[in-house]
Amino acid sequence: xxxxxxxxxxxxxxxxxxxxxxxxxxxxxxxxxxxxxxYSGQHVQTTEKxxxxxEKKTGITVNARYDDEDVxxxxxxxxxxxxxxxxxxxxxxxxxxxxASKGLLSSITPSTLTHTPAKYNSPDGKWVGIxxxxxxxVYNTSLLKASQLPTSVMDLAQPKxxxxxxxxxxxxxxxxxxxxxxxxxxxxxxxxxxxxxKANATSHLYPDNETITAEVNSGQVALGIxxxxxxxxxxxxxxxSGMHSKIAYFAPHDVGYVVxxxxxxxxxxxxxxxxDQKFVAFLNSAQGQVIIAQSQSFEYPIASGxxxxxxxxxxxxxxxxxxxAQLGTGAEAIKLLQEAQLL
Numbered sequence: 001x002x003x004x005x006x007x008x009x010x011x012x013x014x015x016x017x018x019x020x021x022x023x024x025x026x027x028x029x030x031x032x033x034x035x036x037x038x039y040s041g042q043h044v045q046t047t048e049k050x051x052x053x054x055e056k057k058t059g060i061t062v063n064a065r066y067d068d069e070d071v072x073x074x075x076x077x078x079x080x081x082x083x084x085x086x087x088x089x090x091x092x093x094x095x096x097x098x099x100a101s102k103g104l105l106s107s108i109t110p111s112t113l114t115h116t117p118a119k120y121n122s123p124d125g126k127w128v129g130i131x132x133x134x135x136x137x138v139y140n141t142s143l144l145k146a147s148q149l150p151t152s153v154m155d156l157a158q159p160k161x162x163x164x165x166x167x168x169x170x171x172x173x174x175x176x177x178x179x180x181x182x183x184x185x186x187x188x189x190x191x192x193x194x195x196x197x198k199a200n201a202t203s204h205l206y207p208d209n210e211t212i213t214a215e216v217n218s219g220q221v222a223l224g225i226x227x228x229x230x231x232x233x234x235x236x237x238x239x240x241s242g243m244h245s246k247i248a249y250f251a252p253h254d255v256g257y258v259v260x261x262x263x264x265x266x267x268x269x270x271x272x273x274x275x276d277q278k279f280v281a282f283l284n285s286a287q288g289q290v291i292i293a294q295s296q297s298f299e300y301p302i303a304s305g306x307x308x309x310x311x312x313x314x315x316x317x318x319x320x321x322x323x324x325a326q327l328g329t330g331a332e333a334i335k336l337l338q339e340a341q342l343l
Contacts, residue, residue, distance in 0.1 A: 035061035036086040036272045036279060039076070041069030042262060046295040047089065053291060054282045060275050069095045070172055076104065076267070086270040087279055089130070092172050093122075093261045094179075094330030100126040101329055105265040106273060112281040116303040120261045123325045127265030130283045131292050131299040133227035134317055135177055135258045136247045138213055143222040149248050153177060153225065153256020157196035166212040166224030167201040169194075169342025173209055173227050173260060178333035180255045180322045187336060194340035205342075210234075217245040227260060232298035232311065252318035259319045262299065 040047050044066055051062045067075075069090040076083050076099060088105075090096055099105050105126040113121050113128055120129030137149060143164075150156055156165055168174060182190035198205070204221045206212050212224035213234050231247045250257040264283050266276040282288045284303035292301045293308045300314040307313065337343040 034059065034275070035063060036270075036275050037084050038062050038064045038087045038089060038279070039072045039085040040064055040066050040089040041072055041091050041095070042089050043295075043297045046292060046297040046299075049291050049295065050283060050288055053287060054279055057282070057287070058275075058278055060278065062279065068172070073098055077102070081269045083267060083269050085267050086272050086276045087264055087266055089262075089264045089283070091133075091260070091262050092176065092330075093127075093129075093263055093324050093327055094175060094333075095172070096122065096127040096263050096265045097324070097327070098329040098331075099265065099267075100124060104268055106268050106270070106276075108266070108280060109277050112277070112284065115281075115284045119323065120263075120302050121324070122263070122265070123323075127263045128280060128284055129261045129263045129302055130288075131262045131297075132302050132314070133173070133229050133260050133262075133299055134249075134319060135173075135225060135256060135260070136228045136231075136249055137223055138216045138226050138231050138245055138247050139223040140216050140219050140221075140245050142219060142244060146246070146248060149223070151251040152254045153181070153250055154193060154254075156200065156225075157193050159200075162200045163202045163204075164222040165197065165200050166204040166206055166215055166221045167197055167342070168206045168208050168212055168224075169198070169337055169340070171208050172330075174225065175330045175333040175337070176258045176260050176322075176327050177225065177256055178336055179327050179330065180258050180320055182332055182336060183322060183326055184255050187332070191336050191339055194336060194342060198340055198342055213245070217243060219244065225256070228311065229298035233296065236296055236298075249312075249317075253320050255320055255322075257317075257319045258322065259317065261302070261324065 051064060073095045076085060107125050108128045113125055116129040181193060209226040209230045212226050213230045215221050216224050228247055235243050264280045270276055286304040289301035289304045289306035292299055293306050300308055
């Protein structure tokens with residue numbers, strides 16, 4: 001999530017609070033017993049549409065707070081049993097696995113889990129998969145031809161890419177790729193690879209995938225590693241005529257070709273478990289998945305048989321077979337990124 005999205009979300013919360021006070025004769029409203037608090041690391045626009053539809057359908061109010069998912073993990077761990085969060089909605093599976101490993105997530109209702117293919121859910125049923133993205137290369141079409149692109153993410157460590165690659169080491173979307181590399185080649189090889197990537201990036205170390213996509217598109221750098229939806233979002237913002245870049249997939253089953261799963265879990269400390277379960281069930285219901293499929297987030301819906309048009313069909317992708325369980329909590333990737341001084 002970008003800082004701009006966080007600011008927009010914060011302003012929306014403030015405005016909503018003002019309207020709530022005005023609607024009660026200028027006095028603060030009593031807390032509704034029919035409401036839940038959502039910690040969301042997901043994109044604001046789509047999440048707000050999901051919330052609006054859920055509130056209309058159920059009458060349950062969702063009070064959303066937005067920030068990066070890693071920030072929320074630290075916050076929840078600090079808050080412990082006193083956390084005001086009821087549901088945690090993330091862009092990637094490792095933050096949910098981190099909370100699940102510490103016993104902080106309740107079990108999801110089995111009927112909800114069945115709406116999403118089992119391989120995209122928590123191995124222990126502690127959270128449910130909602131949507132997905134896939135890692136790709138974004139490249140500037142004036143600086144590179146498709147035939148010049150590497151077929152493996154490992155090739156980006158070669159000296160010929162020095163000064164030509166953009167990298168966002170602190171982006172949580174990058175961690176599953178690091179884990180994938182480490183699982184296949186070992187931690188030592190993964191660290192060597194990361195150090196070479198950092199050296200090749202030179203001055204093109206950026207805070208997030210949005211910046212990588214924009215910098216590649218403007219010709220400031222030749223290529224970068226992103227999740228595919230950032231490119232589609234930029235195209236939606238600037239129009240087809242403003243695009244000077246394309247995306248390309250790694251070779252089938254390459255370690256850099258990773259599907260990232262977004263999911264939602266319920267905090268064990270929540271006192272609104274029934275309403276929480278209804279909200280999570282809505283996210284992977286047909287209605288919720290259609291909202292995701294038609295959104296400007298450009299993520300793939302992965303539940304209830306809903307598909308998205310305008311992108312490579314999800315069932316045509318050929319990613320690495322690394323599992324949710326193998327991606328784990330992301331601790332291995334974080335350690336390696338810290339050792340490479342990318343975090």
